[in-house]
Amino acid sequence: MKAVQISDYGDRENLELREIEVPTPRVGEALVQLDYAGINFIDVYMRQGDYRNSSTYGTPLPFTLGMEGAGTIVDANGVQGISVGDHVAYCLSRGSYAEYAAVPAWKLVEIPTSMDPAVATVLMLQGCTAHYLSHSLFPIRAEQWCLVHAGAGGVGQLLIQLAKARGAKVITTVGSAGKAEIVKELGADHVVLYLEDDFYQVVQELTGGQGVHVVYDAVGADTIDRSIRSLRTRGTCVNYGGSSGLVENVRPLDLADAGSTFFTRPHLAHYMVTQAEIKRRAEDLFRWVAEGALKVRIDSIFPLAEATAAHERIEQRKTMGKLLLRATDS
Ligand SMILES: NC(=O)c1ccc[n+]([C@@H]2O[C@H](COP(=O)([O-])OP(=O)(O)OC[C@H]3O[C@@H](n4cnc5c(N)ncnc54)[C@H](OP(=O)(O)O)[C@@H]3O)[C@@H](O)[C@H]2O)c1
Incomplete structure (x- = not known):
């Protein structure tokens, strides 16, 4: 089968389309013939080697990129409760930039018959992230203020909609006027072009100097200090990524000075620990899309052979929504 792999950590030129063996599912795994692989910013970190020592998302070389996909089960491998022919989606299992992937069966969710597998793919890693951020980590309540960085991004667009649905x-x-239009359509109350205006000042003005209850910050290095200062007393800073660079240091005294604030650096994996938890999040998201309450925007779809161009697009901040790889026409 075709798969996009790396043998060395580094830039996107290291991505190589290779012919490799179809994986053999191990005990508890099923073999999925993929329609789509989702591209996520975590793939960039993994390609660069940022997660080489991660106990949650280790990346032993060589490996096939990709943590998210949707397709059809072609070998259920004796696992109870799933069958050949089931249409499924999943995330947090490495190796989806490929035609086939062996996936732990407990991570698979069945896609509703009416749902496009491309949409189901989006709802797994980015959708479930927006879900746990807004419903579990900081279950945002009506009338609370929140600050969402990179609102036109894959996670950002979904997070804005879920926060609005909860009344926040x-x-x-x-980062651009075009992106501002998108987030306004999604219901954001205030949009800051943060390469031009200081979001900290805007937050102060809008909240009467009080600050926000929660900041969801995955931009990281460029924004984290001002994000913490944008909180109100006892507010929560959720640093869930580092698109501009990973955050290396946060001083406890800065958290205290900002108003005895809370700081957390979560991994999605710790909010998707059981099959029931995965199903609960995915089924909520599937239902909201079916009801028209949640909109999914696909930025573009590349063939497997163009994974390098797809990484270039996300790294150069050009995406306005989800990037996918189509596994069937590489
Ligand atoms: N911890 C978790 O559980 C978890 C789970 C999923 C994703 N994440 C993180 O969430 C973030 C968003 O992921 P995503 O896949 O949805 O990506 P994305 O938001 O679609 O793309 C990244 C966005 O970050 C912004 N950005 C700011 N500075 C940047 C820089 N120097 N280089 C590149 N982009 C920059 C850009 O938006 P602007 O042009 O608007 O600035 C860009 O479009 C990533 O950091 C990812 O690692 C974390």
Whole structure:
């Protein structure tokens, strides 16, 4: 089968389309013939080697990129409760930039018959992230203020919609005027073009100097200090990524000075620990899309052979929504 692999950590030129053996599912795994692989920013970190020592998302070389996909089970491998022919989606199992993937069966969710597998793919890693951030980590309540960075990004667009659905007041930052239009359509209350305006100042003005209850910050290095200062007393800073660079240091005294604030650096994996938890999040998201309450925007779909161009697009901040790889026409 075809698969996009790396043998060395580094830049996107290291991505190589190779012919490799179809994986043999181990005990508890099923073999999935993929329609789509989702591209996520975590793939960039993994390619660069940022997660080489991670106990949650280790990346032993060589490996096939990709942590998310959707397709059809072609070998159920004796696992109870699943069958050949089931249409499924999943995330947090490495190796989806390929035509086939062996996936732990407990991570698979069945896709509703009416749902496009491309949409189901989006809802797994980015959708479940937006879900746990807004419903579990900091279950945002009506009338609370939140600040969502990179609001036009894959996670950002979904997070804005989920926060609005819970009645929150959403301030969001974006990198361009085109992205501002998208987040306004999604219901964001205030949009900051953060390469032009200081989001900290805007937050102060909008909240009467109080600050926000929660900041969802996956931009990281460029924004984290001002994100913490944008909180109100006892507010929560959720640093869930580092698109501009991973955050290396946060001083406890800075958290205290900002108003005895809370800081957390979560992994999605710790909010998807059981099959029931995965199903609960995915089924909520599937239902909201079916009801028209949640919109999914696909930025573009590349063939496997163009994974390098796809990485270039996400790294150069050009995406406005989800990037996918189509596994069937590489
Ligand atoms: N911890 C978790 O559980 C978890 C789970 C999923 C994703 N994440 C993280 O969430 C973030 C968003 O992921 P995503 O896949 O949805 O990506 P994305 O938001 O679609 O793309 C990244 C966005 O970050 C912004 N950005 C700011 N500075 C940047 C820089 N120097 N280089 C590149 N982009 C920059 C850009 O938006 P603007 O142009 O608007 O600035 C860009 O479009 C990533 O950091 C990812 O690692 C974390």
